[in-house]
Amino acid sequence: MSPQHRIGGDIIAAFEHRDRIRRIWISGVTSSLEATVMPLGPFPALEALDLYSAGLSSPTLPDAFLGGSAPRLQRLSLSGIPFPGLPRLLLSTSELVNLKLSKIPDTGYISPEAMITGLATLTRLQSLVIEFAYPPSHPLLRSRRPPPRTRTRARTRSRVVLPALNGMAFLGESEYLDGLVSGIHAPQLDRLSILFFNPLISDILQLSQFIGHAGVLRSCNRAELGFCHYEVAIVLYQQDLYQEEWALNFTVPCSGAERQVRSMAQISTSVRFSCPLLNSSTSPGHYNVLESTRQVDTQWLEIFRAFTAVRTLRISPSLHSFIIPVLQELAGGSATEVLPALDSLRLDTYPRSGPDQQAIELFIAARRRSGHPVTLL
Numbered sequence: 001m002s003p004q005h006r007i008g009g010d011i012i013a014a015f016e017h018r019d020r021i022r023r024i025w026i027s028g029v030t031s032s033l034e035a036t037v038m039p040l041g042p043f044p045a046l047e048a049l050d051l052y053s054a055g056l057s058s059p060t061l062p063d064a065f066l067g068g069s070a071p072r073l074q075r076l077s078l079s080g081i082p083f084p085g086l087p088r089l090l091l092s093t094s095e096l097v098n099l100k101l102s103k104i105p106d107t108g109y110i111s112p113e114a115m116i117t118g119l120a121t122l123t124r125l126q127s128l129v130i131e132f133a134y135p136p137s138h139p140l141l142r143s144r145r146p147p148p149r150t151r152t153r154a155r156t157r158s159r160v161v162l163p164a165l166n167g168m169a170f171l172g173e174s175e176y177l178d179g180l181v182s183g184i185h186a187p188q189l190d191r192l193s194i195l196f197f198n199p200l201i202s203d204i205l206q207l208s209q210f211i212g213h214a215g216v217l218r219s220c221n222r223a224e225l226g227f228c229h230y231e232v233a234i235v236l237y238q239q240d241l242y243q244e245e246w247a248l249n250f251t252v253p254c255s256g257a258e259r260q261v262r263s264m265a266q267i268s269t270s271v272r273f274s275c276p277l278l279n280s281s282t283s284p285g286h287y288n289v290l291e292s293t294r295q296v297d298t299q300w301l302e303i304f305r306a307f308t309a310v311r312t313l314r315i316s317p318s319l320h321s322f323i324i325p326v327l328q329e330l331a332g333g334s335a336t337e338v339l340p341a342l343d344s345l346r347l348d349t350y351p352r353s354g355p356d357q358q359a360i361e362l363f364i365a366a367r368r369r370s371g372h373p374v375t376l377l
Contacts, residue, residue: 018043019043020045022046022047023048024043026050026051028053042066042069046070047072048073048076050077051081052080053080053081053103058082058107060107061082063085065083065089068092070092073096074098076096077099077100080102080104080105082104082107084108086101087115088118091120094124097126099127102131103133104133112176112182113179116160119184120160123161123163123164127166128162128169129168159184160183162184162186166190167189167190167191167192168191169193170193174196177194177196181207182206190214190216192211192249193249197253204266204270204271207270208271217248217273219238220273221237222236222277223275223279225280225303226281229255230255233250234249235248252267258296264303265300269305276310276312277312281316281318281319297325297329301326301338304326304338310342311341312343312344313342313344314347325359327360327363328362331359331362331365342367342374350376
């Protein structure tokens, strides 16, 4: 008897006591194992279910999985397991606290509309993770996955309220997330992680409204604009009595100065931030040899306009050539129209001579004349 059949037999024996099973955890689910032991239910006492795929080709769970009902389920985690019928099961899981769907293949695609419907009864849900498998263009997955299905944007008349949701993570396409959150309201959300597969190509108006109505932005004290070689990120932090923790991590993959600053401007203008401290930084060596352009300068102005509450601006040395010319432009007559609350400027390396030093002096002088002085730290 092969190990696979021996394991399957052990699981079948365990499933004979379905009314007493409280947790199922299976790592390495294969098609043969699914055909042999995947439970069709019901499991009236089941509280936790964790299934992890053994590879890129995974079995699809049937609509009758768990008998179509799991009234006591509190945690559900599926990794690489397609389950198109999940929204129907969720309607019976009113006790669910944690829902994690990772490495979702195209065969397990669930439209935003169907997902919203499934979430409608989850008033106790605290954590939601939706992460799609890498797109076909990824080198490891090219020619191994079927063409992606047509993505649709959710259209709902009223939003589903998730009163207990405080943590959410998403990995996938921006259009999908924008459609999903168009039908969700999470007033207590204070941790949100977003990583898109591709640079932003469509508006994220619904996502902007979702973040604005959530709790994630209410107590943020610092924003970090990060530029790496292949991605940009905006990270917001919250400070309590003991430590600082991130509240929003918004990452978009892209490369090249103009594209990266444009993506950062698109995020910033879509989601208005109210943090008193703004840091800008790059990975080591990034942008050291790139020059500022008029188009990039304009995009930086759009970024700064989104941070109306910033009081302290910190600029890393590798971004001097981008940001300092923007500050010089502000000295020409609109010194307080952008960054109106700014009262301190911190340069990790202060330019002692040359155009950068002159630009800083002009900006500080213009702010002083406007009655809104800025202190150089």
